[in-house]
Amino acid sequence: xxxIANKVLEYASGREVEQAEAYVSRSRSTSIRVYRREVDELxxxxxxxxxxxxxxxxxxxxxxxxxxxxEGLARxxxxxIDNAAVTAPDEFTGLxxxxxxxxxxxxxxxxxQQTPVGEKIELARxxxxxxxxxxxxxxxxxxAAYSESQAEVAIANTLGFARSYRxxxxxxxxxxxxxxxxxxxxGVSFTTGREPGQLDGRACGREAAAKAVSLLGASQCxxxxxxxxxxxFVTAGLIGVIGSALTGxxxxxxxxxxxxxxxxxxxxxxxxxxxxxxxxxxLASAPFDGEGVPTQQTPLIKNGVLQGFLYDTYSGRKDGCxxxxxxxxGSYSAIPHVGPNNLRVQGGEGSRDxxxxxxxxxxxxxxxxxxxxxxxxxxxxxxxxxAGHLIESGKLTVPVREVTIAGDILSMLKAIETVGDDxxxxxxxxSIHAPTVLVGKMTVSGR
Amino acid sequence: xxxxxxxxxxxxxxxxxxxxDFAEVYAERRVSTALSxxxxxxxxxxxxxxxxxxxxxxxxxxxxxxxTDSLEEEPLLEAARLAGEGAAxxxxxxxxxxxxxxxxxxxxxxxxxxxxxxxxxxxxTAADGAARAVGTEIIQATIGYNDTCSEVMVAxxxxxxxxxxRTRVRLVARVxxxxxxxMQTGYDSVGAHKGMELxxxxxxxxxxxxxxxxxxxxxxxxxxxxxxxxxxMHRGFGGVLFHEACGHGLExxxxxxxxxxxxxxxGERVASELVTLVxxxxxxxxxxxxxxxxxxxxxxxxxxxxxxxxxxxMYDRLRARNAGVESTGNGRRQSFRHPPIPRMTNTFILDGAxxxxxxxxxxxxxxxAKTLSGGQVDPAxxxxxxxxxxxxxxxxxxxxxxxxxxxxIGNGPAVLKNVDMVADDFExxxxxxxxxxxxxxxxxxxxTLRILDLTVGGTEV
Numbered sequence: 001x002x003x004i005a006n007k008v009l010e011y012a013s014g015r016e017v018e019q020a021e022a023y024v025s026r027s028r029s030t031s032i033r034v035y036r037r038e039v040d041e042l043x044x045x046x047x048x049x050x051x052x053x054x055x056x057x058x059x060x061x062x063x064x065x066x067x068x069x070x071e072g073l074a075r076x077x078x079x080x081i082d083n084a085a086v087t088a089p090d091e092f093t094g095l096x097x098x099x100x101x102x103x104x105x106x107x108x109x110x111x112x113q114q115t116p117v118g119e120k121i122e123l124a125r126x127x128x129x130x131x132x133x134x135x136x137x138x139x140x141x142x143x144a145a146y147s148e149s150q151a152e153v154a155i156a157n158t159l160g161f162a163r164s165y166r167x168x169x170x171x172x173x174x175x176x177x178x179x180x181x182x183x184x185x186x187g188v189s190f191t192t193g194r195e196p197g198q199l200d201g202r203a204c205g206r207e208a209a210a211k212a213v214s215l216l217g218a219s220q221c222x223x224x225x226x227x228x229x230x231x232x233f234v235t236a237g238l239i240g241v242i243g244s245a246l247t248g249x250x251x252x253x254x255x256x257x258x259x260x261x262x263x264x265x266x267x268x269x270x271x272x273x274x275x276x277x278x279x280x281x282x283l284a285s286a287p288f289d290g291e292g293v294p295t296q297q298t299p300l301i302k303n304g305v306l307q308g309f310l311y312d313t314y315s316g317r318k319d320g321c322x323x324x325x326x327x328x329x330g331s332y333s334a335i336p337h338v339g340p341n342n343l344r345v346q347g348g349e350g351s352r353d354x355x356x357x358x359x360x361x362x363x364x365x366x367x368x369x370x371x372x373x374x375x376x377x378x379x380x381x382x383x384x385x386x387a388g389h390l391i392e393s394g395k396l397t398v399p400v401r402e403v404t405i406a407g408d409i410l411s412m413l414k415a416i417e418t419v420g421d422d423x424x425x426x427x428x429x430x431s432i433h434a435p436t437v438l439v440g441k442m443t444v445s446g447r
Numbered sequence: 448x449x450x451x452x453x454x455x456x457x458x459x460x461x462x463x464x465x466x467x468d469f470a471e472v473y474a475e476r477r478v479s480t481a482l483s484x485x486x487x488x489x490x491x492x493x494x495x496x497x498x499x500x501x502x503x504x505x506x507x508x509x510x511x512x513x514x515t516d517s518l519e520e521e522p523l524l525e526a527a528r529l530a531g532e533g534a535a536x537x538x539x540x541x542x543x544x545x546x547x548x549x550x551x552x553x554x555x556x557x558x559x560x561x562x563x564x565x566x567x568x569x570x571x572t573a574a575d576g577a578a579r580a581v582g583t584e585i586i587q588a589t590i591g592y593n594d595t596c597s598e599v600m601v602a603x604x605x606x607x608x609x610x611x612x613r614t615r616v617r618l619v620a621r622v623x624x625x626x627x628x629x630m631q632t633g634y635d636s637v638g639a640h641k642g643m644e645l646x647x648x649x650x651x652x653x654x655x656x657x658x659x660x661x662x663x664x665x666x667x668x669x670x671x672x673x674x675x676x677x678x679x680m681h682r683g684f685g686g687v688l689f690h691e692a693c694g695h696g697l698e699x700x701x702x703x704x705x706x707x708x709x710x711x712x713x714g715e716r717v718a719s720e721l722v723t724l725v726x727x728x729x730x731x732x733x734x735x736x737x738x739x740x741x742x743x744x745x746x747x748x749x750x751x752x753x754x755x756x757x758x759x760x761m762y763d764r765l766r767a768r769n770a771g772v773e774s775t776g777n778g779r780r781q782s783f784r785h786p787p788i789p790r791m792t793n794t795f796i797l798d799g800a801x802x803x804x805x806x807x808x809x810x811x812x813x814x815x816a817k818t819l820s821g822g823q824v825d826p827a828x829x830x831x832x833x834x835x836x837x838x839x840x841x842x843x844x845x846x847x848x849x850x851x852x853x854x855x856i857g858n859g860p861a862v863l864k865n866v867d868m869v870a871d872d873f874e875x876x877x878x879x880x881x882x883x884x885x886x887x888x889x890x891x892x893x894x895t896l897r898i899l900d901l902t903v904g905g906t907e908v
Contacts, residue, residue: 042509042510042511042512043513044512045514046514046515046516047515047516047784061492063493063495065495065497066496066497066516067498072496076495079495083564084492086564086568087490087491090488140704140705142704177706184827184828186828224908225908253485253589254586254623255587255589333495335493369823370823370832372823373819373820373822373823373834373854374820374832374833374834378631379629379631379851380630381851381852383671383905383906385831385832385856385904387830401828402830402857403856403902403904404854404856404902404904406671406673406852406904408906443906443907445673445674445902445905446674447674
């Protein structure tokens with residue numbers, strides 16, 4: 001793959017190009033979906049491509065192609081140079097100088113490939129079975145799926161950087177449907193790992209079933225302002241939203257609600273957040289980012305105080321600081337941008353049950369919906385759909401659905417009173433390690 | 448032709464060889480351009496090529512799908528072999544392929560490839576300038592432009608063998624306004640299954656100006672209220688409410704598993720008699736339109752709900768086969784790397800008999816949802832949410848002041864029955880719909896209409 005990258009650099013030189021970079025990726029993925037014990041769908045994708053960046057006349061231009069023939073690469077390189085001609089020259093544009101030290105990460109597990117397909121199908125079946133066996137009211141499992149991918153990424157640039165890494169990942173996902181007196185409720189769960197042996201299919205199925213069953217009989221509660229306890233899924237949704245506002249780029253471009261708040265209290269004192277690009281369990285971990293810069297641990301919020309922001313090479317130069325290894329390249333066809341790797345909330349003290357027990361009257365939220373449309377990381381407005389249970393005298397009581405929880409994001413962060421010790425990895429909307437939290441006051445809208 | 452007929456025949460034959468009862472080849476070549484302007488200057492310019500194919504083999508209800516990013520015979524035969532093994536023992540036979548017709552319904556007047564990059568940059572500059580001219584409060588404008596031209600080919604063991612060329616252009620503006628520490632955003636976009644002629648019909652600067660005015664208006668907003676009230680939905684993208692509230696529940700994959708509140712309800716009253724809901728992928732030039740769907744089936748006008756009575760679901764080939772009906776032309780996929788699933792195209796509510804002034808005048812107190820930021824639904828329960836990026840208070844029949852931070856939440860079947868006024872100012876709008884990890888262009892539309900007793904989720908109790 002580095003050969004392909006080097007070939008691209010050759011094609012991109014020779015004309016008026018100051019710097020060039022080639023990002024090559026190759027991946028193979030399989031996903032299996034089971035319905036009523038039968039294999040409903042077996043998908044297999046393999047693909048590779050190259051993303052090219054050139055700096056010409058002080059301007060950056062991008063191009064990509066999935067055609068890795070010599071002609072395909074030459075054409076894409078020429079396009080990148082043409083594209084640089086229309087962008088504005090910028091003194092901060094440029095590639096990072098090559099680093100030499102990288103975290104030793106174990107991202108590739110042979111067992112993924114060695115495990116026979118039959119065992120993977122059995123795993124998906126076990127998820128479905130566990131959900132169905134959990135409770136007789138679980139009428140069916142709409143989806144029980146196993147999915148895996150192996151990928152290799154190589155980056156080379158004209159400053160002399162040339163490295164690659166490979167990784168494996170897999171997950172099982174399920175959505176269970178509980179039925180009672182004509183009323184349906186759903187629950188989802190998943191389990192992730194680097195090879196199928198690390199997945200707990202039974203726990204996945206049981207959790208989805210438990211969520212669906214627990215919401216049977218749910219209805220709207222009255223509108224109120226009260227303490228809200230967020231399940232790790234829900235906390236992760238909130239953290240995912242603030243992730244984009246914690247970049248140096250969004251501050252520079254005046255679209256971050258955290259602009260100008262460095263060293264200020266932005267969250268409850270028990271709340272600390274780190275972007276951890278080198279955590280062994282983080283699915284977004286990698287030795288280097290999409291520009292070849294080593295990933296690292298970057299403190300963002302410590303004991304509620306804003307520590308700093310995430311940078312790629314360009315936004316770092318603009319602020320006179322180094323890249324934090326957050327130049328994200330989602331795929332060869334995506335233009336690089338600044339974003340979080342793995343966002344990790346530091347676990348606090350107390351279990352989920354302890355936190356619920358500490359609330360006299362409140363709302364425990366186990367599910368949220370509409371995060372992408374109801375949370376605005378620029379204005380800080382936050383209003384999303386929610387389902388869960390009322391908390392009365394420290395205990396979960398009536399199931400609730402069709403309500404919203406709302407507030408402004410900074411007030412919500414500041415109102416975080418307790419952070420639980422039950423952090424878990426949530427792969428939705430990023431790779432986020434989040435616990436149960438108690439937010440002292442939010443608006444719940446219902447009847 | 449992306450693939451030569453003889454080669455397609457060999458690929459289909461091999462996919463059927465192990466006993467699948469249906470086999471399909473889908474090939475695609477897609478060229479895209481993307482430009483983005485921020486801080487008043489053109490920051491990013493990218494272009495690219497994606498090409499590849501997938502082979503799908505079906506045996507009874509079991510699908511096996513293999514994709515490869517090549518259009519060469521060898522990798523395609525390998526994909527066919529793998530897909531065929533995954534769906535064995537069906538005993539399907541290949542019918543003779545058709546002639547490989549090019550299905551053309553969209554005539555592209557100005558292909559994006561014929562326009563110089565500098566002329567495209569002017570569109571972004573115009574939108575940016577118009578946004579910044581709206582007021583000194585406008586501190587940021589992010590303008591994005593993209594065009595895609597794709598050629599798709601579908602061939603299957605039933606003899607289908609067709610090709611379509613598809614061209615889409617889109618311009619979007621995101622604007623930030625600030626006053627006294629309050630930061631608000633505005634968004635607007637235009638797009639169509641058309642070439643650059645779209646920007647002769649629709650002024651690019653209007654996109655920037657509209658987004659900026661929304662952001663500016665929201666600077667005067669008060670926090671939204673909470674609780675149940677009458678909600679007036681503005682025409683156009685208000686249609687996303689019906690996309691979420693019932694559209695997804697009428698897609699046949701959810702229906703066939705009983706995981707939809709609308710399963711087994713054909714012929715029953717599911718909505719107010721004022722509601723007629725249509726999905727139509729055949730409207731020339733619309734954002735969600737194609738001449739054929741991604742399984743080679745001609746798109747068409749499908750009445751889903753007629754005067755409140757449920758008339759039909761949206762099918763792809765597989766779900767239609769399972770149900771013993773014909774595909775409705777709703778089999779869509781994001782790319783050759785994704786299997787087709789039942790999807791909406793352009794989904795909309797037809798005009799009613801009320802006038803817009805009547806709708807407001809008869810609303811004593813309520814919430815006016817003018818611009819929405821998208822939503823989400825659980826088809827099994829029908830529970831949906833969607834964000835309101837521009838909302839207003841209605842008092843004594845008049846729109847009074849702007850409101851921020853509201854999400855509407857409700858239950859699809861309940862909301863459909865609570866539509867009590869439908870006006871006559873129909874308009875379409877564009878978006879990208881996500882389902883099962885696949886994004887496809889989808890249009891939605893409606894006239895201004897009113898829903899009784901919808902929950903507004905704001906911060907003021």
